[in-house]
Amino acid sequence: MASISNTPTILVIDDDDDLRYSLKRVLSTRTCNFIEADSGEAGLLMAEQHGPDVILLDNRMGGMSGIEALQHLRGANPNAMIILMTAYGTTQTTIEAMKFGAFDYIMKPFDPKKILSLIDSALAASSDLDRANQGKKSETGLSAEEIDGRHYRQFVCDAGGV
Numbered sequence: 104m105a106s107i108s109n110t111p112t113i114l115v116i117d118d119d120d121d122l123r124y125s126l127k128r129v130l131s132t133r134t135c136n137f138i139e140a141d142s143g144e145a146g147l148l149m150a151e152q153h154g155p156d157v158i159l160l161d162n163r164m165g166g167m168s169g170i171e172a173l174q175h176l177r178g179a180n181p182n183a184m185i186i187l188m189t190a191y192g193t194t195q196t197t198i199e200a201m202k203f204g205a206f207d208y209i210m211k212p213f214d215p216k217k218i219l220s221l222i223d224s225a226l227a228a229s230s231d232l233d234r235a236n237q238g239k240k241s242e243t244g245l246s247a248e249e250i251d252g253r254h255y256r257q258f259v260c261d262a263g264g265v
Contacts, residue, residue, distance in 0.1 A: 143167030
């Protein structure tokens, strides 16, 4: 679900205060609403309250894991583009993330330009999905199912998966 205003909302869910602060600084170069949570549980509440367009989600946190949070976020905010972040990536984690609806996956530490590019791609996909769900033609001319499916296939191919 897109934000009520035209300004996109980005939610960062990570138990690392320094990473959240760094992402806030990186995102200060963009016009967006920045919200944050320090746990999967708090992130679910923030997602329900604010309906973010993009969610940056850490995979390893105390309490609920990123994969668990991803599954719950899909129910609470099905149109959000969720980017899973981790320092401990495996092919299995990548497959699980995609299986549960992640938009993409990024390894920590990451370059600020790379994360901004990924966020821009997620915001474009979110906009296309919103337009497709409203019965309007997306900028790419694709339906909601085609947008999700195309990205999934591309990501799995890039990850060396199925």
